[in-house]
Amino acid sequence: MEEGEFVKWKQIGVGLISIMMIFTSVRGEVNENQRSNYQMLEQIEKSYVVDSGFRESNYFFLDMVDSYATYYLQCIKQLIGEEDSVERTNVSYEINCLSNKAVDQWNLLDVYSLIMLVDDVKQIPETLESSIIMYLDSLFDENNGCYQYSREFSVQDSIAPTYYVVVALKKLNQPVRPIKEWIIEISTKALEKDANMQIYYGGYAMLYELMSEYEIPISATDFEQVLEYYHGILKDNTEYELSDIPTIALDFVKLCKNFEKDLTEYNDEISDLFLDSSLLQKYLFWEYDYVNLYAIINTLKQCQLLNENLKWLSEEVALFDQFQLDNGEYISPGIYGSNLNATYYADQFMKLMNISRTYDVKNYCTTIINGNLNLEQFGIWRLSQLLELLQKYHIDWLNSDFGKNVEKYITEQVQLISSSEKWELRELKIINQLFILSQILNETYSIELDVPKIKEQVIKLFNTEISYEDDISISTELLKFLVTVQDTDSELIAQLCSHVNELLEVIGDKNVLFKVTITFDAVKQLQAVNYSISDNAEMAILDMLQGAYWKNGFFKTGDILGEKVSYQATYEGTFLSNLFQGKGGAI
Numbered sequence: 001m002e003e004g005e006f007v008k009w010k011q012i013g014v015g016l017i018s019i020m021m022i023f024t025s026v027r028g029e030v031n032e033n034q035r036s037n038y039q040m041l042e043q044i045e046k047s048y049v050v051d052s053g054f055r056e057s058n059y060f061f062l063d064m065v066d067s068y069a070t071y072y073l074q075c076i077k078q079l080i081g082e083e084d085s086v087e088r089t090n091v092s093y094e095i096n097c098l099s100n101k102a103v104d105q106w107n108l109l110d111v112y113s114l115i116m117l118v119d120d121v122k123q124i125p126e127t128l129e130s131s132i133i134m135y136l137d138s139l140f141d142e143n144n145g146c147y148q149y150s151r152e153f154s155v156q157d158s159i160a161p162t163y164y165v166v167v168a169l170k171k172l173n174q175p176v177r178p179i180k181e182w183i184i185e186i187s188t189k190a191l192e193k194d195a196n197m198q199i200y201y202g203g204y205a206m207l208y209e210l211m212s213e214y215e216i217p218i219s220a221t222d223f224e225q226v227l228e229y230y231h232g233i234l235k236d237n238t239e240y241e242l243s244d245i246p247t248i249a250l251d252f253v254k255l256c257k258n259f260e261k262d263l264t265e266y267n268d269e270i271s272d273l274f275l276d277s278s279l280l281q282k283y284l285f286w287e288y289d290y291v292n293l294y295a296i297i298n299t300l301k302q303c304q305l306l307n308e309n310l311k312w313l314s315e316e317v318a319l320f321d322q323f324q325l326d327n328g329e330y331i332s333p334g335i336y337g338s339n340l341n342a343t344y345y346a347d348q349f350m351k352l353m354n355i356s357r358t359y360d361v362k363n364y365c366t367t368i369i370n371g372n373l374n375l376e377q378f379g380i381w382r383l384s385q386l387l388e389l390l391q392k393y394h395i396d397w398l399n400s401d402f403g404k405n406v407e408k409y410i411t412e413q414v415q416l417i418s419s420s421e422k423w424e425l426r427e428l429k430i431i432n433q434l435f436i437l438s439q440i441l442n443e444t445y446s447i448e449l450d451v452p453k454i455k456e457q458v459i460k461l462f463n464t465e466i467s468y469e470d471d472i473s474i475s476t477e478l479l480k481f482l483v484t485v486q487d488t489d490s491e492l493i494a495q496l497c498s499h500v501n502e503l504l505e506v507i508g509d510k511n512v513l514f515k516v517t518i519t520f521d522a523v524k525q526l527q528a529v530n531y532s533i534s535d536n537a538e539m540a541i542l543d544m545l546q547g548a549y550w551k552n553g554f555f556k557t558g559d560i561l562g563e564k565v566s567y568q569a570t571y572e573g574t575f576l577s578n579l580f581q582g583k584g585g586a587i
Helices: 014-023 030-046 058-064 067-079 092-099 108-117 126-138 160-171 180-191 204-213 220-235 242-258 263-274 277-283 290-302 307-323 340-352 361-369 380-392 401-418 425-441 451-461 468-484 490-505 515-528 535-548 567-580
Strands: 008-011 356-358 549-551
Touching: 030 058, 030 307, 058 092, 067 092, 067 108, 067 290, 067 307, 092 108, 092 126, 108 126, 108 160, 126 160, 160 204, 180 204, 180 220, 204 220, 204 242, 220 242, 220 263, 242 263, 242 277, 242 290, 263 277, 263 290, 277 290, 277 307, 290 307, 340 361, 340 380, 340 567, 361 380, 380 401, 380 425, 401 425, 425 451, 425 468, 451 468, 468 490, 468 515, 490 515, 490 535, 515 535, 515 567, 535 549, 535 567
Parallel strands: none
Antiparallel strands: 008 356
16 A cells, blocks of 8 residues: 555544543543544554545454454564564453354364463453363364364364364363373374375474473484475475465474574575565465464574565565554454445544544545446435535536436435335435435425325324334434424424433433434434433433443444444444533533
8 A cells, every 4th residue: 555545644633632531431541541542543544445435443343353363463573573562461352252252153273362362361251261171172082082173073183273272271271181192193194204294284393392292202303304395395386385385384494493403504495485575475375364474474583584574574564453453452354345334424523523634535436436336226325425425525426427327316216205105214214315315416306295194194103012213213203304394383393302302311221222323313303403402311311322432432333232333323422422521421
């Protein structure tokens, strides 16, 4: 990514400082507020993607926290001298993620990595530690006398899973099942003269450690043929997948160190393999292959070839920073594309917080409108977001094919909704959104509506069994509709306002999702008719926002366990907290 493509963060407005002051749990700690402000900006920047739009922040992907990636990437940063500024042993996100997963969804590599990341196993909660111990023990294969990656596996020749389990259990100070006989058997097979070494490559250094741990005699002569085999591959790898070479190279240098061989003897081969930056991607399984990247960097480090190549390798490592959380852990590295909802609300949020930034929104929006956009599938809500961005950033589109398609699409939607015989919440939302679209476009559409019939049908809904969220949504949408069509039924409008206010007063007691958006929509509509929200409603909203607040300025969609952080909730939650700041007290 070129320098000019990065988002430039220039300043933090007064609003950002105030929101942090509201939600900080320790009063007067300015340094903590400043740190949170920095983390907010950093997480926003990381969610900016190459196509000039935004994806959701890393907090949205907390169910994808990846201890395996965290372990390798932190090891890489140690190797290149870029220690994280946070504690390496802070694995709170991974602990929560693993705790919330069913054990049958666990992965040995994730569990092993979590254990290796902590300096003291007491950092792992006792209940989780007990579950981990039982899980590791369950991987023992009675038939083969070794451990497996999964209880469904039964592979006698796989060295790695046994190695991982043994290392993990020893760090947890737990007993290991009897595996010495298996180590003797597997070492005999893997080191015999006619051994099929391709079966075991990448695992010989692990085998050496297991033999050493269990005091099984190690013959330098036996391992010499392994070193010769590996060296031959490094000199001529034409018969191997290039993505296999980093693992082979690292296994080779580890064994060389174990037998105190001079690694500089092999610098020519290692240099030819890994010191051409243009060839790096060929050695990776995919763009974000942190395992092979670690193997390459560690190999260069062991051969004392890293220093002069640190710059371009550091740039490769820096590509992973976009997936890093505020405590140094990582979500699973990968391709996370931008989406319109995240882009729209990230833009709204930054404007609300007076965060000055430059990003190529024109490129993002024009990419959308120049694509094969199916407006039927795209929908009127996303279309409203897109048109707002186009207008906000003065992007010309009206005379394009997209503009003609929009005109045709909205006309069709107006005709469709106008002919509706049934009026419930869905129909109300559609007509209100079409009104918003007409305002954005500054167009007057001929919408023939039987307002009395619509009122009658919608009001009847209140006499049926409806959920809390439908109750407040119907009330809000009907109020919005009446105001837009300039209905003069002031008594009904007053009743609706009072009812919405009463529903807001008890929102904290309701076990419903997306409370932040529900509240935002209701409050915005009450504001539109200059209704004065009660003190009880304000306090209930502030209490709900406290439960929905995540950290560093970000909000979850509500206060129910398991709800996700999103830019929409963050914008709406910040708007509401700023609105009631000083009225209901600090959160």
